[in-house]
Amino acid sequence: MLEITIYSISGQGGVTAAKLLALSALYDGKYSQAIPQFGPERRGALVTSYVRISDEVIRKHSRIRNPDIIVIFDVKNKVEVNSKIAILNSKNNITLNAEKIYCIDANKIASDLGLIKEGLPIINTAMVGATAKICNISLNSVKKAIADEIKDERNVKAAKIAYEVVKCD
Amino acid sequence: MGQKKLLTGNHAIAEAVKIAKPDVIAAYPITPQTPIVEKLAEMTENGELDAEFVRVESEYAALSVILGAISAGARGFTATSSQGLLYMYEVCWWVAGSRLPMVMAIATRAIGAPWNIHGDHNDIIVLRDTGWIIGMVENAQEAFDMTLQAFKVSEEVSLPFAVGLDGFQLTHTAEVVEIRDYELPKRKLLPHTIEPSSKFALNAVTSGIPKLKARHEQAKDLEKAKEIIKEVDKEFPVSYGGLVEEYKLEDADYIVVMMGGWCGDAKDAIDLLRKDGIQIGMLRLRFLRPFPTKEIEKLDGNILVVDRSNSDYRGVLGLEVSAIKNGIKNVITGFGGMELDTQDFVKIFKKFVNNEIKDVEWWYGSAER
Structure with a gap:
């Protein structure tokens, strides 16, 4: 089982990203789970969402305490990294306490496509694309999941670009 | 399908x-x-x-x-x-x-x-x-x-x-x-x-x-x-077992009785304990009413009831089960969104197996009391 924790700022679409990853995994024939942060939502606050992906039925429903992968939408937020893999929305390389760090310039991908809302780039679909690649989810499933959930097809493009940019070992 | x-x-x-x-x-x-x-x-x-x-x-x-x-x-x-x-x-x-x-x-x-x-x-x-x-x-x-x-x-x-x-x-x-x-x-x-x-x-x-x-x-x-x-x-296309779901009960010396969404984490804990040779299983209550009296009467082993509600000093399921079985242990926890994961259940179940759980125990995990 693969466990992923996503840190985002409320309004950045971290909860939607978790759902899109879980849905992509389902389209790949896996079992999956997306857990949002529970409780009242506050714009601008740190939001934690969780994703589980497995070949077997997932029984547990607790939130993830020791993720395999941490995804950070806004690196200005200091979060504790305790995972093997970290995926960051950043154009520069950043050193963190993780064995493998992937930096993806999701801001640029979104901005280039004109995916901007209230002056801020909509980066969640690019981050889904990058994360899906690292999780071995097929690009077709990612595209289908995003097309199912989001009308603006530039989101599919953002995910595809990010998926193809990430270099996996 | x-x-x-x-x-x-x-x-x-x-x-x-x-x-x-x-x-x-x-x-x-x-x-x-x-x-x-x-x-x-x-x-x-x-x-x-x-x-x-x-x-x-x-x-x-x-x-x-x-x-x-x-x-x-x-x-x-x-x-x-x-x-x-x-x-x-x-x-x-x-x-x-x-x-x-x-x-x-x-x-x-x-x-x-x-x-x-x-x-x-x-x-x-x-x-x-x-x-x-x-x-x-x-x-x-x-x-x-x-x-x-x-x-x-x-x-x-x-x-x-x-x-x-x-x-x-x-x-x-x-x-x-x-x-x-x-x-x-x-x-x-x-x-x-x-x-x-x-x-x-x-x-x-x-x-x-x-x-x-x-x-x-x-x-x-x-x-x-x-x-x-x-x-x-x-x-139905899939059977859950009726009033209860029996999980690894056949040879269980230790039986936990629970209901609801946290049972999945608890089942994973049971699997971990079984790897250590502890014969533990779960009776998951799918129904509180009608109460599965016969299914509880049948249980043969040490019983721990884990509750997410209370009446008086005891858990509600603890009260219900103790009307049928003597000598049960009862843990009360998980109120107001307090979440227990597999490791928490491993801790509780180990204490239960080691006979370290009180008859009624309000469980706070590692949090401050």
Whole structure:
């Protein structure tokens, strides 16, 4: 089982990203789970969402305490990294306490496509694309999941670009 | 095989209700239930579901509207949580006493005060004495399955059916749910269905013996529901085991009794302990009413009941089980959204196996007391 924790700022679409990853995994024939942060939502606050992906039925429903992968939408937020893999929305390389760090310039991908809302780039679909690649989810499933959930097809493009940019070992 | 969808527990229930084709839905929003009736409102609005969706000013009104509709032979559904359930509590007795079938989803949540919108079981347990059938599910798939089965069971015994699912942990977690290929028969009309030409009054004044008899008949039918629950479970595409699910019980010296969404984490803990050679298993209660008395009588081993609600100093399930079995241990925890994961259950179960759990223990984990 693969466990992923996503840190985002409320309004950045971290909860939607978790759902899109879980849905992509389902389209790949896996079992999956997306857990949002529970409780009242506050714009601008740190939001934690969780994703589980497995070949077997997932029984547990607790939130993830020791993720395999941490995804950070806004690196200005200091979060504790305790995972093997970290995926960051950043154009520069950043050193963190993780064995493998992937930096993806999701801001640029979104901005280039004109995916901007209230002056801020909509980066969640690019981050889904990058994360899906690292999780071995097929690009077709990612595209289908995003097309199912989001009308603006530039989101599919953002995910595809990010998926193809990430270099996996 | 039905289509597989990624659904939250709330939306799984809405999908099942859609298949059940209720005539009337009335509901008032409350966290964490609201997405169920939002989805149903959307379905009625876009024509996916041909039902009368009645917007009301309170939970009291919501269940009263359903009471009227089901008296006239309609199939009815509502959903609520916590304070909302308390606000409709009087009508809960009217529905059950009137011997009318319906289904209500309860997204279980703490009750104030102190204020808390998160999950535990202290709301659903207030239905214990009303005569309702009360189920508790473990995941979104079971929420879907039990909701569909609930209409059938409820209509067979003319008693209302509450489907409980843990607030947030199940209501808001999206997971893979198979949409079952399952047809529900049309609702049968009861002899006391009210029509414009009816020449009788429902719920006349009673005194003494007729009241005792009415309550006795209701209790007998709740007992009868045990067999019907098992039959409906067996004929369904997937069987859960009826009133209870037995998990690794065959050779278990240590038995944990629990219900609800945290059972998955607890099962994973059982698997870890079994790797260390500890013979431990679970009796998962799928129903609080009718209570699975026989299934508990049969248990042969040391029993630990883990509760998410209390009455007096004990847990509610602890009280129920100790009416049947002597010498049980009872842990009370998980209130107000306090979450236990597999490692927490490993700790509790190890303490239980080492005989280090008190008869009744309020468990705080590693948190400050």
